[in-house]
Amino acid sequence: MSEQVADAPQDSPRDDHEADAGRDPLSMLFQPGAWRLERRLYTRPVYELYATLIALAVTAVIIGLLVIIVGVSPLDAFASLYEGAFGNRESALETLVQATPLILTGLCAAIAFRAGVWNIGGQGQFIAGAIGTWWVYDTFSGLPAPVLFVAMFAGAAVFGAVWATVASVLLVRYGTNEILTTVMLNFVIDSGLSWLLSGPWQANNTPYSQTERMVESAFLPRFFDGSRLHLGFALALVMAVVVHFLVRRTTLGFELRAIGVNKQAASYKGISVGAAVIAVMAISGALAGLAGAGELLGLHHRINFEFGGQAVGFTGIIIALVARLHPAGVIVVAIAFAGLLNGATQMQVGTGIPAALVDVIEGVALVLVLLAAVACRYRLRKIAHHG
Amino acid sequence: MADAAQSGAAAPGENILVAEDVTKVFPGVVANDSVSVEIRRAEIHCLLGENGAGKTTLADILYGVYRPEEGQVLLNGRPLELHSPRDAIEAGIGMVHQHFELVPPMSVIENVVIGTPAKQWLDLTEARRRLEEFFADYDVEIDPDAEVGRLSVGEQQWVEIFKTLYFGVEILILDEPTAVLTPQGIDELFRILRRMRDEGLTIILITHKLKEVMDLSDRVTVLRRGKVVGTVDTADVDQRDLARMMVGREVLMQADKAASTAGEPVLEVDEIHLRSDTGRGSLEGLSITVGSGEIVGIAGVSGNGQNALFDAVVGVRHPETGSIRIAGQDTTESAPHRIATLGVASVPADRIAQGLMMDFSVKENLVLGNQRERQFSRAGILNRGHIDAFATESIDTFEIKTPSAAQITRTLSGGNLQKIIMARELSGQPQLIVAHQPTRGLDIAATEYVRRRLIQERDRGAGVLLMSEDLDEIFQLSDRIAVIYDGRIVAVTEPDATTLEEIGMHMAGASDTDQGPP
Numbered sequence: 001m002s003e004q005v006a007d008a009p010q011d012s013p014r015d016d017h018e019a020d021a022g023r024d025p026l027s028m029l030f031q032p033g034a035w036r037l038e039r040r041l042y043t044r045p046v047y048e049l050y051a052t053l054i055a056l057a058v059t060a061v062i063i064g065l066l067v068i069i070v071g072v073s074p075l076d077a078f079a080s081l082y083e084g085a086f087g088n089r090e091s092a093l094e095t096l097v098q099a100t101p102l103i104l105t106g107l108c109a110a111i112a113f114r115a116g117v118w119n120i121g122g123q124g125q126f127i128a129g130a131i132g133t134w135w136v137y138d139t140f141s142g143l144p145a146p147v148l149f150v151a152m153f154a155g156a157a158v159f160g161a162v163w164a165t166v167a168s169v170l171l172v173r174y175g176t177n178e179i180l181t182t183v184m185l186n187f188v189i190d191s192g193l194s195w196l197l198s199g200p201w202q203a204n205n206t207p208y209s210q211t212e213r214m215v216e217s218a219f220l221p222r223f224f225d226g227s228r229l230h231l232g233f234a235l236a237l238v239m240a241v242v243v244h245f246l247v248r249r250t251t252l253g254f255e256l257r258a259i260g261v262n263k264q265a266a267s268y269k270g271i272s273v274g275a276a277v278i279a280v281m282a283i284s285g286a287l288a289g290l291a292g293a294g295e296l297l298g299l300h301h302r303i304n305f306e307f308g309g310q311a312v313g314f315t316g317i318i319i320a321l322v323a324r325l326h327p328a329g330v331i332v333v334a335i336a337f338a339g340l341l342n343g344a345t346q347m348q349v350g351t352g353i354p355a356a357l358v359d360v361i362e363g364v365a366l367v368l369v370l371l372a373a374v375a376c377r378y379r380l381r382k383i384a385h386h387g
Numbered sequence: 388m389a390d391a392a393q394s395g396a397a398a399p400g401e402n403i404l405v406a407e408d409v410t411k412v413f414p415g416v417v418a419n420d421s422v423s424v425e426i427r428r429a430e431i432h433c434l435l436g437e438n439g440a441g442k443t444t445l446a447d448i449l450y451g452v453y454r455p456e457e458g459q460v461l462l463n464g465r466p467l468e469l470h471s472p473r474d475a476i477e478a479g480i481g482m483v484h485q486h487f488e489l490v491p492p493m494s495v496i497e498n499v500v501i502g503t504p505a506k507q508w509l510d511l512t513e514a515r516r517r518l519e520e521f522f523a524d525y526d527v528e529i530d531p532d533a534e535v536g537r538l539s540v541g542e543q544q545w546v547e548i549f550k551t552l553y554f555g556v557e558i559l560i561l562d563e564p565t566a567v568l569t570p571q572g573i574d575e576l577f578r579i580l581r582r583m584r585d586e587g588l589t590i591i592l593i594t595h596k597l598k599e600v601m602d603l604s605d606r607v608t609v610l611r612r613g614k615v616v617g618t619v620d621t622a623d624v625d626q627r628d629l630a631r632m633m634v635g636r637e638v639l640m641q642a643d644k645a646a647s648t649a650g651e652p653v654l655e656v657d658e659i660h661l662r663s664d665t666g667r668g669s670l671e672g673l674s675i676t677v678g679s680g681e682i683v684g685i686a687g688v689s690g691n692g693q694n695a696l697f698d699a700v701v702g703v704r705h706p707e708t709g710s711i712r713i714a715g716q717d718t719t720e721s722a723p724h725r726i727a728t729l730g731v732a733s734v735p736a737d738r739i740a741q742g743l744m745m746d747f748s749v750k751e752n753l754v755l756g757n758q759r760e761r762q763f764s765r766a767g768i769l770n771r772g773h774i775d776a777f778a779t780e781s782i783d784t785f786e787i788k789t790p791s792a793a794q795i796t797r798t799l800s801g802g803n804l805q806k807i808i809m810a811r812e813l814s815g816q817p818q819l820i821v822a823h824q825p826t827r828g829l830d831i832a833a834t835e836y837v838r839r840r841l842i843q844e845r846d847r848g849a850g851v852l853l854m855s856e857d858l859d860e861i862f863q864l865s866d867r868i869a870v871i872y873d874g875r876i877v878a879v880t881e882p883d884a885t886t887l888e889e890i891g892m893h894m895a896g897a898s899d900t901d902q903g904p905p
Contacts, residue, residue, distance in 0.1 A: 042798045251758045251767050258755065261744045268703055268733065268741045269756030270724030292619075 017068035017140050037378050051278055057367045072351045084346025085339030093227040096342035098338035103236035104291035105316025106330035107243050112284040114247060116260035117277055121167060121182030122288040123313025124189040125160040129289025130303055132159025132294045134211060145217050153293050160289020161282040163189060168281035192349040197305060220298040232294030239287060244327040256280045288313060318362055322369045396878045403428040403589055404558055409458035411444055418444040420613040426513045431590045435633060436610035437830055442593045446560050447833045450482040451475035481551030482560035487543055491536030498535050499550045512563045522551050525579050539688055540567040560591040565599060569688050570891030577603050597626040609633055634831055644842050647866055649678030653819045653850035659709030670695045671874035677850040684865030685854040686890050692874040697823045701733045702726040714818055727756060732812035736823035743796055750778030750792040753811050785810040802833030809840055820844055823854045838864055858887055872896045
């Protein structure tokens with residue numbers, strides 16, 4: 001990317017940026033009568049929050065209309081959805097269980113997107129993390145439990161980071177589009193996992209493509225009896241704080257935000273764009289890798305062909321975008337999305353609405369939040385005149 | 388243009404296009420404040436003003452790019468409702484912007500035909516005939532089949548002008564058409580514009596250069612801060628009158644500057660070759676030396692290698708052959724970060740694209756590039772206290788007008804943006820300052836400020852490499868002047884030992900040295 005530093009001759013002076021604001025294509029398209037859409041020079045963050053909340057409210061209305069079409073009262077549908085997600089202690093805790101990998105994959109996407117690097121490979125890096133965890137477990141099973149846990153999480157982070165680095169090296173070295181490479185690497189690692197599960201790592205005496213079950217001493221501790229909520233949730237929250245600190249308070253964070261805003265100026269000011277891209281992709285992949293470790297050690301305790309079937313890597317992308325790439329937002333949105341997933345079953349049983357409605361909700365919310373993000377950069381102004 | 392003469396309700400000398408009390412507001416700026424202008428048929432009418440005076444906005448309103456909040460535009464006495472440039476073209480008004488609107492990979496003819504009303508069949512034969520007629524008629528040598536991207540900037544401008552005339556407009560608006568031309572190219576443009584006027588075309592020319600107004604125009608309307616100062620017959624005024632109208636006070640035509648003697652060389656560029664991807668603006672064996680305590684001005688038409696020279700010195704691109712030494716150290720292959728640590732400050736030509744993070748806060752931009760310095764971070768963690776203190780001090784010292792250090796940079800004016808860059812770059816007492824177009828787009832006050840700072844830095848002992856297309860600036864600031872043409876320095880002289888005309892000849896490649904034009 002640093003090679004792309006423009007060398008177009010700057011033949012003509014740049015307009016004042018005030019004038020650029022008025023020349024914005026959207027403003028020019030939309031000029032009804034006495035009102036005019038104008039680009040704001042600067043959007044206050046609180047407006048962005050309002051816009052997001054309005055978008056979510058509109059999402060609820062649209063989903064409500066869909067539910068009416070199916071012939072169910074929206075109130076009933078939402079009530080049973082809520083009941084299933086947060087209605088009692090068990091369901092609320094289960095929602096947090098589901099939120100755990102989503103927070104991490106959401107952070108994975110958020111930090112990469114913040115740097116303007118489009119890592120769509122969270123899913124593959126999640127799988128890589130699980131593979132790394134199992135490899136450490138398999139290879140160093142003799143280690144004492146605390147050391148083994150640290151080593152397994154480290155293995156997950158490293159494997160996730162390495163898998164992401166494949167794409168970032170291709171990007172930095174050859175300019176290969178990272179969207180394409182990260183997406184395709186998802187397929188590669190899926191196939192790699194299938195091979196491991198039906199070959200070297202396949203459990204004895206079973207026709208299934210799966211590993212042995214881990215020994216109980218390698219299970220992540222759980223917080224409460226009767227709930228699957230495990231230590232991985234706390235790890236996810238800690239990582240959100242770490243990511244926030246990293247982005248806002250460190251030189252690396254400063255540099256990765258810089259390349260996310262303006263790569264050309266960053267390279268003119270001596271920031272190595274390539275090094276920053278490699279670093280942010282490694283961190284991003286490591287976060288997804290940790291999600292893989294958490295799921296393996298906290299919930300499943302073995303890898304089988306269904307591992308990763310929830311596509312948490314892809315949902316993480318949506319979560320990051322809806323959260324506007326903010327770590328705290330990622331936590332909130334991940335829990336909300338997990339609640340939807342968790343409540344969907346109850347809603348299906350209670351009202352007959354297919355659980356797949358949750359996918360529709362996610363999609364509509366994403367589109368509307370992104371629209372709102374654009375819309376709040378504009379304001380409507382009444383103009384005096386016209387002849 | 389033949390078509391044009393017939394439709395007119397107005398005879399030569401009568402008002403053809405009138406703006407009445409036009410007001411246009413952008414967020415935070417009144418670009419045009421109740422502006423009224425009367426354009427007469429078959430005259431050359433200059434809109435004169437500083438950057439930001441509202442000239443281009445007014446022209447964009449006449450051309451339908453913007454709709455004014457108040458006021459109206461009259462064509463031949465009838466109100467004109469323009470919703471887009473297309474409406475303007477249909478009404479007979481054409482405009483050539485500073486940013487050309489051409490498709491580089493397509494041929495001249497194809498570019499001209501784009502935008503003509505849709506027909507069933509694309510008749511390039513007819514277009515070619517008319518275009519060749521135009522070119523022959525006006526002695527312009529351009530191959531209609533040439534790829535536009537390969538033409539020089541001056542030739543591209545001709546394509547823009549003829550494209551507009553091809554639509555059959557009777558009013559032609561030109562926005563700073565001379566910015567991309569050599570003095571000789573300007574003469575040719577003016578010769579042809581005068582002839583077009585004599586044939587009945589009405590020409591509106593936007594400029595901030597007094598000399599052009601005096602040379603070319605019949606009448607001139609001066610704008611200042613979005614308002615009309617007045618419209619006068621050019622014959623009745625001189626440059627000094629116009630300057631006073633434009634700036635609102637007497638203008639010092641000279642910057643105060645003591646004589647200086649150059650010390651040890653801080654920058655030695657030796658025979659560097661650097662090929663640019665587009666093929667234009669490459670360096671073909673350029674050499675230049677800058678000593679401490681001197682300002683070396685590089686004059687030249689843009690696109691002759693200035694960008695490549697800037698990039699090579701600051702380390703963003705590396706020359707294929709030749710060497711660069713800064714303060715005695717070889718930096719030919721050094722990364723920008725390392726070059727900066729040698730005490731090199733850079734003020735890039737495009738401050739928004741190359742110098743600033745517009746979505747960062749002012750204080751973040753003030754430390755951009757120095758974030759790893761011990762002053763601003765320890766062990767990779769930013770020291771926010773020191774950054775805030777430094778920012779507050781810089782905002783004070785450099786008179787940056789911002790509500791706070793945490794303000795988002797995007798909301799600041801062009802002059803303040805440049806002050807942020809100057810504050811950042813000069814904070815480390817640099818040995819070498821590389822400044823490319825440091826005052827472009829700035830108002831007079833900010834321009835004076837930037838020039839004064841550069842002279843101060845020189846007096847402190849810094850070497851300054853100043854690249855500018857503004858010859859007045861070159862003459863005012865430089866201790867030595869070098870002319871860049873086609874990737875080489877074709878002349879080095881001193882301001883007292885040369886003239887504007889001589890520099891202009893060199894800029895056009897018409898050198899009498901053996902390094903002359905290819």
